[in-house]
Amino acid sequence: MAHITLDKVNKVYGDSFHAIHDLTFDIRDGEFMVFVGPSGCGKSTALRMIAGLESISSGEVSIGDRVVNGVDPKDRDIAMVFQSYALYPHKTVRENIAFPLRMAGMKSAEIDAKVDEAARILELTPHLDRKPAHLSGGQRQRVAMGRAIVRKPKAFLMDEPLSNLDAKLRVQMRAEIAGLQRSLGVTTVYVTHDQVEAMTMGDRVTVLKAGRLQQVDTPQNLYNRPANVFVAAFIGSPSMNLFEAQLDGETLRLGSQEIPLPAPVFETRPSLRSHAGRPVIVGIRPEDIDDASVTEKRAFAEISAPVTLVESLGAETLAHLEIDAPQVDAEGVDDGTEGRRPASAVGRFAPRTQVRPGDRARLAVTAENLHFFDRDTRLSIW
Numbered sequence: 001m002a003h004i005t006l007d008k009v010n011k012v013y014g015d016s017f018h019a020i021h022d023l024t025f026d027i028r029d030g031e032f033m034v035f036v037g038p039s040g041c042g043k044s045t046a047l048r049m050i051a052g053l054e055s056i057s058s059g060e061v062s063i064g065d066r067v068v069n070g071v072d073p074k075d076r077d078i079a080m081v082f083q084s085y086a087l088y089p090h091k092t093v094r095e096n097i098a099f100p101l102r103m104a105g106m107k108s109a110e111i112d113a114k115v116d117e118a119a120r121i122l123e124l125t126p127h128l129d130r131k132p133a134h135l136s137g138g139q140r141q142r143v144a145m146g147r148a149i150v151r152k153p154k155a156f157l158m159d160e161p162l163s164n165l166d167a168k169l170r171v172q173m174r175a176e177i178a179g180l181q182r183s184l185g186v187t188t189v190y191v192t193h194d195q196v197e198a199m200t201m202g203d204r205v206t207v208l209k210a211g212r213l214q215q216v217d218t219p220q221n222l223y224n225r226p227a228n229v230f231v232a233a234f235i236g237s238p239s240m241n242l243f244e245a246q247l248d249g250e251t252l253r254l255g256s257q258e259i260p261l262p263a264p265v266f267e268t269r270p271s272l273r274s275h276a277g278r279p280v281i282v283g284i285r286p287e288d289i290d291d292a293s294v295t296e297k298r299a300f301a302e303i304s305a306p307v308t309l310v311e312s313l314g315a316e317t318l319a320h321l322e323i324d325a326p327q328v329d330a331e332g333v334d335d336g337t338e339g340r341r342p343a344s345a346v347g348r349f350a351p352r353t354q355v356r357p358g359d360r361a362r363l364a365v366t367a368e369n370l371h372f373f374d375r376d377t378r379l380s381i382w
């Protein structure tokens, strides 16, 4: 087992494409770390640099206390699990799992014992003599896991290992992989673009955007204390609602609405007062907006807004609303219309709400969980 450290790691592809910028963080011994971010943000590149499959343009990667920049992938004592599983089609499950041990020159009796143990853990024992073509997707995935765990490496590196599975199997396998990692205690880096996978599996999650680190934190902190507008919008589904607003003393001006902010909002965010008189970005999660006529949630402000669409999901109802405040683009790319479009918002309403499209709903907004961001730096205000 080992901790993994990245110190000012950069990756430049070709002459000029800067894919990773000064990536610096630690993965603790035994930790399950997830890399998440939109397509092309550099998750796989970062993982492949740890694995040694991609050269490092500058900076240092260490596994344990050893700098591994110049070390061959096979000498890094890591095991990789890929999206494609990369199984040998002509070998049986037993031979596939045994492969890394054979390569290491282990004796047959010892290999058999280790393969049997891995198969038992992964519930593959009945399938040991089959070929991959005769297995389901989930079973193939388990064989790929078996090949990784049989060696007890310093770290597991997994690149979107569940993306070929259907939705139901993904849910089952993500729980299995997380449980297995916890029982083995092997440091694990797991790449996904799926924020639900990141939130449910990771001890901590690294959020990347365009090759730059946004936040490394526990799932709970990413959700409750996002570092900036991008993380706030990326984590959570439906996304956090983001608006441009103005802070006037203790009143929040959101379009034509005035929301008096109660004292605890300022007490828990000491630097908020220094933003008075300036535009801020305010974030409200969908679950903090409800239909005021039916909610039992403790609301501190009521505003009203037209309902454009209602989606009944059974346990909850998503109401799409039009708020007359300027919308904020979470990507931070101002296409010239930012701040000029009216904002659409989503409220997670109680299922017994009676609102219909075309209604003007009275909205209850809860206080504690309002998020504030600096309009210019887009960093959280605390």
Ligand code: ATP
Binding pocket: 013, 014, 017, 019, 037, 038, 039, 040, 041, 042, 043, 044, 045, 046, 193
């Ligand atoms: P995805 O979720 O789509 O797999 P990712 O976050 O894993 O994306 P990477 O595969 O790490 O992203 O790619 C990061 C950036 O580097 C992308 O813009 C990609 O086009 C670019 N890139 C990746 N590999 C190469 C390469 N061999 N040569 C040039 N550019 C590359």
